[in-house]
Amino acid sequence: MPDGDRVIRAGAEVRLVSFSTDGGTLAGACRDSKVRIWDARSGALQRTVDWNPDDRRSLALPPGARLFAAAGPDKVIQVWDLRNGELLHRLTGHTELTGTLAFSADGAMLASSSAAERDVRLWDLPSAKQRFVLADGVGGAASLAFSPKGDLLAGSNYDTNLRVWSTRTGELLRTIEDLPVSMFALVFSPDGAYLASAGVDQTIYLWDTKHWTVRRRLTGQGQMISCMAFSRDGSLLATGGSDSNSNRNPTKVIFWDTASGAVLRQVAAAHTVSSLAVAPDGGSVAVADGQDSVQIWKARAGR
């Protein structure tokens, strides 16, 4: 199993990772229904937040790691404050199982998808009220992403289309039907100028968010792409892979120079990469790759 430049042992499979805003701590949402919070430098466990031990498979851990959401077979979405472990909200309304969940950057909104309902719900978090029910495609959302300002919500559906909604009006602003295969990962660049999408066809598409045309393509991953993360200044994009035969097959993580499209570093991963987080200083990347640990890689080798 490939080990990172540093390894943080979790004792349970780590599914999502996120750094605190100051980079001092790293949170990991683990398969044993716990969020573990480590000192990002030493890897020492600082705190653990438990969530319901039932089968909550849909999780969201936004950048900043202040909030955490989980949805399960009861169709209720629970939102926790990770600073004190307090259960903040129980969002009810879905009548079928929810899949993908995503927080807005400021934590004021949450989007949730249900494949069976063929919609995406947009929740206002301070009030825990449902703001809009947005009609989506027939396949359920593979990924949901809010623009940095929170004015847009983008969704990639397993019907292979990308959709962009206004979070203010609920209006469907754009449906992009150009892609023949599913995009598993979506993320906006920190300046909001681009939406990056990547998935089955091993290519990273950078969409201009003004005209919704492809401005750049990054190729070279050589496998399906399961997740992505930008550095805070947008100069680095980290992408994690997935093998099309099995989630247990080895993959790789690539750190791209966003401006030139050059590969800054490529590292091995044990299995499908389920989550990536770039440290706020841009110097390292945390990788969850189906192991009971988090791999921490320097963004550039040998520095």
Add this chain to the structure above:
Amino acid sequence: MNSENLSRREIVEKCIVRGLLVAAVPMSQTNLLALWQKGENQAIRPTPPEVLGPFYKKGAPDTPVLRGPGDPGFPLHVSGRVCNTRGDLVEGARIDVWHADYYGKYDVQGYRYRAKVSPDARGEYAVETIMPGHYPDRPAQHIHYLISAPGHKTLVTQVYFATDPYFEGNPDRNCHKGGIVQNRESIRPVMLYEGSGAPRAAVAFDIVLEKA
């Protein structure tokens, strides 16, 4: 009174009075009428949905033949009728089918074992393919379906096979094993027959769409 002005109910009542509709067992006229109407209103159950999965690909070729010459895998014929919940033929239905190859791999670069078919004038469709392989993350053989038709709700479903070793010879008991199959009805019996001197498998899968 012009017969065109008679309601269906009145016509059925007339039939009962004239002995054109009779009960097999002694039954009052009222009960007989109620029974008839129940039968008429009985909708056919829509085909239950299954998940779309990550490997749908747009633009599959229009062909009923997915199996290439010399392809590994048990030859399989899948056929059925497309109708709506009232039993009416559905105009303009398009059926996307896709599945893994013998080794359990989906073709994501091209269109191997991916096709689009349209039902004929009688609402029948058929595809010639192979038994899909098993893939480790979803170890029950299946064929994906995406069916759209004007005026109807798009159906996303899958066909599973009762003979699949995954169900251990007892799909009734093992249908929900591993949380893969959503509906028992999605697991279909397999019929063996001989074609061109070789054994072949056939599966019947009717598609019942709901009105939009």
